[in-house]
Amino acid sequence: xxxxxxxxxxxxxxxxxxxxxxxxxxxxxxxxxxxxxxxxxxxxxxxxxxxxxxxxxxxxxxxxxxxxxxxxxxxxxxxxxxxxxxxxxxxxxxxxxxxxxxxxxxxxxxxxxxxxxxxxxxxxxxxxxxxxxxxxxxxxxxxxxxxxxxxxxxxxxxxxxxxxxxxxxxxxxxxxxxxxxxxxxxxxxxxxxxxxxxxxxxxxxxxxxxxxxxxxxxxxxxxxxxxxxxxxxxxxxxxxxxxxxxxxxxxxxxxxxxxxxxxxxxxxxxxxxxxxxxxxxxxxxxxxxxx
Amino acid sequence: xxxxxxxxxxxxxxxxxxxxxxxxxxxxxxxxxxxxxxxxxxxxxxxxxxxxxxxxxxxxxxxxxxxxxxxxxxxxxxxxxxxxxxxxxxxxxxxxxxxxxxxxxxxxxxxxxxxxxxxxxxxxxxxxxxxxxxxxxxxxxxxxxxxxxxxxxxxxxxxxxxxxxxxxxxxxxxxxxxxxxxxxxxxxxxxxxxxxxxxxxxxxxxxxxxxxxxxxxxxxxxxxxxxxxxxxxxxxxxxxxxxxxxxxxxxxxxxxxxxxxxxxxxxxxxxxxxxxxxxxxxxxxxxxxxxxxxxxxxxxxxxxxxxxxxxxxxxxxxxxxxxxxxxxxxxxxxxxxxxxxxxxxxxxxxxxxxxxxxxxxxxxxxxxxxxxxxxxxxxx
Numbered sequence: 001x002x003x004x005x006x007x008x009x010x011x012x013x014x015x016x017x018x019x020x021x022x023x024x025x026x027x028x029x030x031x032x033x034x035x036x037x038x039x040x041x042x043x044x045x046x047x048x049x050x051x052x053x054x055x056x057x058x059x060x061x062x063x064x065x066x067x068x069x070x071x072x073x074x075x076x077x078x079x080x081x082x083x084x085x086x087x088x089x090x091x092x093x094x095x096x097x098x099x100x101x102x103x104x105x106x107x108x109x110x111x112x113x114x115x116x117x118x119x120x121x122x123x124x125x126x127x128x129x130x131x132x133x134x135x136x137x138x139x140x141x142x143x144x145x146x147x148x149x150x151x152x153x154x155x156x157x158x159x160x161x162x163x164x165x166x167x168x169x170x171x172x173x174x175x176x177x178x179x180x181x182x183x184x185x186x187x188x189x190x191x192x193x194x195x196x197x198x199x200x201x202x203x204x205x206x207x208x209x210x211x212x213x214x215x216x217x218x219x220x221x222x223x224x225x226x227x228x229x230x231x232x233x234x235x236x237x238x239x240x241x242x243x244x245x246x247x248x249x250x251x252x253x254x255x256x257x258x259x260x261x262x263x264x265x266x267x268x269x270x271x272x273x274x275x276x277x278x279x280x281x282x283x284x285x286x287x288x289x290x291x
Numbered sequence: 292x293x294x295x296x297x298x299x300x301x302x303x304x305x306x307x308x309x310x311x312x313x314x315x316x317x318x319x320x321x322x323x324x325x326x327x328x329x330x331x332x333x334x335x336x337x338x339x340x341x342x343x344x345x346x347x348x349x350x351x352x353x354x355x356x357x358x359x360x361x362x363x364x365x366x367x368x369x370x371x372x373x374x375x376x377x378x379x380x381x382x383x384x385x386x387x388x389x390x391x392x393x394x395x396x397x398x399x400x401x402x403x404x405x406x407x408x409x410x411x412x413x414x415x416x417x418x419x420x421x422x423x424x425x426x427x428x429x430x431x432x433x434x435x436x437x438x439x440x441x442x443x444x445x446x447x448x449x450x451x452x453x454x455x456x457x458x459x460x461x462x463x464x465x466x467x468x469x470x471x472x473x474x475x476x477x478x479x480x481x482x483x484x485x486x487x488x489x490x491x492x493x494x495x496x497x498x499x500x501x502x503x504x505x506x507x508x509x510x511x512x513x514x515x516x517x518x519x520x521x522x523x524x525x526x527x528x529x530x531x532x533x534x535x536x537x538x539x540x541x542x543x544x545x546x547x548x549x550x551x552x553x554x555x556x557x558x559x560x561x562x563x564x565x566x567x568x569x570x571x572x573x574x575x576x577x578x579x580x581x582x583x584x585x586x587x588x589x590x591x592x593x594x595x596x597x598x599x600x601x602x603x604x605x606x607x608x609x610x611x612x613x614x615x616x617x618x619x620x621x622x623x624x625x626x627x628x629x630x631x632x633x634x635x636x637x638x639x640x641x642x643x644x645x646x647x648x649x650x651x652x653x654x655x656x657x658x659x660x661x662x663x664x665x666x667x668x669x670x671x
Binding site for chain 2: 021024076077100101102103104106107108110111112115138139140142143153154155156157158159160161164181183184188208210211213214215218235237238239240241242244245246247248249250251252256261277278279280
């Protein structure tokens, strides 16, 4: 499947722009340079939010402004409809910031996206950013600096933590993507590793994982099979977690013997990734390789 | 949210999944009446939200009303893994010919519901997977097409059934999928599904509902907090009631962070430097001073805690709000336990100024702060 991310030309519509989060982050995204073209809130068409026109439907926003992509801040119960609407209007990618979406809704919208070839980022994600150009997300602007490290993460604040270290090491970031903390999300590590493998602006990748599921193990298999050959460093959160307990994220849970941090670290180490004992080690390891 | 067996069976009954005759009882008298109503030999089963009740003596047969009374009295008076037994299910005893396993899970990698089935029922699925993985039939459900009768019959066929039994079993599998889908199950299971001479009966029932979907199942909301009894410690129950994302651990360093990944990494870093966290507490995004204060107070009140480490990376959460919350909680408790704060990001300078004014130390990196917290807990 072709995967679509963002760049400085991506024209973005914000679904849920009249809510507290939507309004706040639309402003931060604009500050960063994102082309926020329109907002959508049913029933609020004709209004403006900080100078951005609001429409009742995504289709209207598209017809008036030619938007390409959508970022969604609507409450959890409305996300399935909002995402299907965005897909039907041809938005790609679609970024789902909202936390607390029923898994069944995610399963349905991700299946539909796959069928029509739309990229879905999230849900429960900080979003994605092309450093120095544009962001569709809620990450703090000051942490990122244009550079050569691609970042893939299942979490939010830990991703900012490691991005800050990467920036402090003088490396900077190319494109960074938050996969999302839910059990089912639109993108996998592997799809992004394939993308980063070909991306000329990315010289190395930081992979930030956590307990639960086996997505990191699958990524390790993919790397070991030669699918991704650039330098890679990883950090896995949750070594101190107790089996059977959900650690904040709906997806962060060790079930039986699967999903442990050790299993993920061993798999990635076996595939040739540098494993950070602490978050800062990831940036240090990449600095060592990239110079 | 984990439903108890009798609650899950109430749901199954609505979907016409075949069940034995059963009655719920809260007292020995009710158990005796239940026996009379059912009118055949029964089993008395403890209703408790954790596994292993059979081994713990929570499932016993009874052949007379008096026996049902005595057995129920015994079970209602016991505790299983520290949990009180408030109800028993009195259920008709089945003539077991064979035991089948049926389950529906969410497959994270395939991003769909997946049916699991095996003829080696009666033991848990992980055991079957470990011993005889080739005896588990897996069938992914296409989210856009759904799970049709031919899919269900296909699973029954692969288990080795044909003719009438294949259709009976296929019908049950399809119903179980409808339960999973319509009830927003994270997991639902019939184990064992008892095969008798000419039919199948669900002898046990498990149903875990996605917490994020509870707004679609109003009838369950009232039982929400109670349903965590088996899973959560008393302290975790208290935190849940306060809407705090909290997991109890065994150490003596209290941990509060914002964001699940960062908070987990904070625990790990403390462990790396030889310390032991007493808990995981994730503030989530954009917490107010009041909420932060509540969280700090909750952790400091824990008598096991010898030092507190707050790690906040300000994005939508503001460092000055964090500082205010910490100072307020400390004032309220009149507590002198050492606190280490690492903050970075939105309104960082103001946050640090407030904390330093209140005599609370801050660090710029998580690694330094973790080492300090470990030392403070050791020296306290």
